[in-house]
Every structure is written in structure tokens, then in C-alpha cells.
Amino acid sequence: MESEHAIEKLSSLAHAGRLSVFRLLVKAAPDGLAAGDIARQLNIPPNTLSAQLTILSHAGLVQHRREGRSIIYSADTSAMTDLILYLMQDCCSGRPEICEPVLDAVNKASCC
Amino acid sequence: MESEHAIEKLSSLAHAGRLSVFRLLVKAAPDGLAAGDIARQLNIPPNTLSAQLTILSHAGLVQHRREGRSIIYSADTSAMTDLILYLMQDCCSGRPEICEPVLDAVNKASCC
DNA sequence: TCCATATTTCACGAATACAGGAAATATAAA
DNA sequence: TTTATATTTCCTGTATTCGTGAAATATGGA
Numbered sequence: 001m002e003s004e005h006a007i008e009k010l011s012s013l014a015h016a017g018r019l020s021v022f023r024l025l026v027k028a029a030p031d032g033l034a035a036g037d038i039a040r041q042l043n044i045p046p047n048t049l050s051a052q053l054t055i056l057s058h059a060g061l062v063q064h065r066r067e068g069r070s071i072i073y074s075a076d077t078s079a080m081t082d083l084i085l086y087l088m089q090d091c092c093s094g095r096p097e098i099c100e101p102v103l104d105a106v107n108k109a110s111c112c
Numbered sequence: 113m114e115s116e117h118a119i120e121k122l123s124s125l126a127h128a129g130r131l132s133v134f135r136l137l138v139k140a141a142p143d144g145l146a147a148g149d150i151a152r153q154l155n156i157p158p159n160t161l162s163a164q165l166t167i168l169s170h171a172g173l174v175q176h177r178r179e180g181r182s183i184i185y186s187a188d189t190s191a192m193t194d195l196i197l198y199l200m201q202d203c204c205s206g207r208p209e210i211c212e213p214v215l216d217a218v219n220k221a222s223c224c
Numbered sequence: 225t226c227c228a229t230a231t232t233t234c235a236c237g238a239a240t241a242c243a244g245g246a247a248a249t250a251t252a253a254a
Numbered sequence: 255t256t257t258a259t260a261t262t263t264c265c266t267g268t269a270t271t272c273g274t275g276a277a278a279t280a281t282g283g284a
Contacts, residue, residue, distance in 0.1 A: 003128065003131065003132070006131065007125075007126055007127065007128060007131060010122050010123075010125045010126035010131070011122075011123070011126035011127075011271095013119075013122045013126075013199075014119055014122035014123035014125075014126045015119065015123075015271095015272090016115065016119060019115065019118065019119060019122070020115070023201075023202065026202060026203050027202050027205045028205075029203075034230085034231095035230075035231060035232095036229090036230060036231080039231095045273080045274065046230080046231065046232085047231085047232070047233085047273085047274060047275085047276095048272090048273060048274065049231090050231060050232055050233085051232090051233095051272085051273080051274090054232085066280090066281090068230090068281070068282070069229060069230050069231085069280075069281045069282065070229095070230065070231085070281095071230080071231065071232090077203065080199060080200075080203070083199070084196050084199060084200070087125075087192060087195070087196060088192075088196070089135075090135065090138060090139050091138050091141075091189065091192070093139045093140075123241095127241090127242090129243095146260085146261095147260075147261060147262095148259090148260060148261080151261095157243080157244060157245095158260080158261065158262085159243085159244060159245080159246095159261085159262070159263085160242090160243055160244060161261095162261060162262050162263085163242085163243080163244090163262090163263095166262085178250090178251090180251070180252070180260090181250075181251045181252060181258095181259060181260050181261085182251095182259095182260065182261085183260080183261065183262090225284100226283100226284085227282105227283085227284080228281105228282090228283085228284100229280100229281085229282085229283100230279100230280080230281080230282105231278105231279080231280080231281100232277105232278080232279070232280095233276105233277085233278070233279085234275105234276085234277075234278085235274100235275095235276090235277105236273105236274100236275100237272105237273100237274105238271105238272080238273090239270100239271080239272070239273100240269100240270080240271070240272085241268100241269080241270070241271080242267105242268080242269070242270085243266105243267100243268090243269100244265100244266100245264105245265090245266100246263105246264085246265085247262105247263085247264075247265100248261105248262080248263070248264085249260100249261080249262070249263085250259100250260080250261080250262095251258105251259085251260080251261100252257100252258090252259080252260105253256100253257085253258080253259095254255100254256080254257075254258095
């Protein structure tokens with residue numbers, strides 16, 4: 001990943017509303033949620049949410065598709081993976097003993 | 113980690129200068145680099161760099177110590193781990209098949 | 225066609241982030 | 255004590271981001 005793209009992803013997530021939207025969509029992956037459902041669950045005005053979704057979408061963190069009158073947004077988990085890999089890149093430049101705790105923590109996460 | 117802290121870390125990194133500083137310090141971990149060395153390597157004016165280091169430091173991503181006339185900054189790799197874990201948290205809510213590719217990618221990274 | 229629902233786009237004032245010149249502070253050496 | 259080096263703090267004009275009211279667009283149903 002290029003630095004510009006990493007910065008765009010990071011700044012997209014560096015906002016309380018957008019971070020909560022992204023995390024909600026990550027939980028709802030891979031199905032996704034309609035914009036209106038997100039707005040109701042997080043209590044965000046529709047136009048405000050739309051602006052936030054546009055920013056997340058432009059950063060490549062979410063995708064969308066139309067279903068009837070609704071537009072379904074879903075998290076792009078591979079984009080999240082790319083960002084994590086970018087942050088970890090060069091994390092030990094020849095000194096594995098520094099990086100290993102990071103990998104251990106990730107693998108032991110309650111996630112899976 | 114709390115959402116506020118994650119947002120502060122994310123916004124600290126969502127800036128070209130600060131991201132390059134952080135990545136330089138991650139490569140130089142755990143020894144760190146003097147502020148002047150960072151300024152010279154990245155061609156950033158000293159006062160501008162100082163403001164950037166203050167922001168990274170306040171977010172908990174870097175630490176600093178004085179050595180003679182220099183102040184040595186170093187990356188806090190555990191803070192980076194915490195941020196990564198926060199981003200991965202709840203990433204599969206009961207569906208490991210979605211999260212596993214993330215873990216696989218992280219483990220196969222050229223990092224270590 | 226007419227209407228209700230779902231979502232986006234436009235416009236703009238308020239708040240925040242930004243870079244860097246100039247001055248101040250801290251340390252060490254002469 | 256004086257000087258040089260290293261870094262930070264203060265300040266300010268500029269640029270960017272932010273939320274949201276109002277209007278526009280898109281779809282499906284009556």
C-alpha cells in the first residue's frame with residue numbers, strides 16, 4: 001500500500017462517528033447494513049451519515065450496493081488487513097525479538 | 113483500549129509527516145533517534161518536527177528521554193499492537209472464516 | 225401518475241489543524 | 255561566564271474538516 005492510501009484510511013477512521021460506523025460494519029460483515037439501519041442504530045442524521053459513508057467508501061474501507069430503495073454498505077476486510085500490514089511493515093528491521101510480541105498478541109486476540 | 117485513545121492514535125498517524133516519523137522510529141526501535149537526527153533524515157524544520165513529536169507522544173505512540181543535549185525519541189511498539197488489536201476486535205462476530213484471512217496475512221507478512 | 229420512503233448533494237458558518245518564523249529554554253563546552 | 259548546540263514554545267495567517275438545513279434524486283407502491 002502507498003503512504004497516501006494509508007493516510008486516507010487512517011484519517012477516515014480517526015473520527016468518532018466514522019470509526020463507530022466502520023466497526024458496526026465489520027461486525028455485520030460480510031452481509032452489510034442499509035444506510036438507514038446504520039443511521040438508526042448509531043443515532044446519526046441521514047445526511048451526516050451519508051457524508052461519513054462517502055469518506056469511508058472513498059478510502060476503500062467500505063463497499064456499497066443498491067437493494068431496492070436501500071443502499072447496503074459493507075466493510076472491506078481486506079482493506080483493513082492491508083492497513084494493518086502497512087502499520088506492521090518494517091516493524092523490526094532485522095530484530096525479530098521486537099516484532100514477535102506484536103504477532104503473538106494478534107494471534108492470541110479473542111477475535112477468532 | 114478506549115475509542116477515544118484509538119481515535120487519537122489514528123489521527124496522529126493520519127498525517128504524512130507524522131506517519132513518516134513514526135515509521136522511521138519503528139525501524140529504529142528500540143534504540144530510538146535524536147529529534148535532530150529525525151529532522152535531518154526527513155528534512156523537516158525542527159520546530160515543525162517538535163510539534164509533530166508532541167502529538168505522537170501525547171497519543172502514546174512514542175516515548176522520549178534526554179541524553180545530554182539531545183532528546184531521544186523511540187516508538188512504543190506495544191501502543192501500535194494495542195491499536196492493531198482494537199481495529200481487529202469483533203472482526204468476525206461468530207464467523208471465523210471472515211477473520212482468518214486477516215490473521216494469515218499478518219502472520220505471513222515479511223516482517224519477521 | 226402521485227405519493228411515500230431511502231439516500232444523496234449542495235451550501236455555508238463554525239471549529240479545528242497546520243506550518244513555520246521568532247523567541248525562549250536547556251545543556252555542555254570553552 | 256560566554257558561546258554553541260539542541261529542542262521547544264509562542265504566535266498567527268491559512269487551509270481543512272465538520273455538521274446539518276434545505277433541496278434534489280432514486281426507487282417502489284397505490
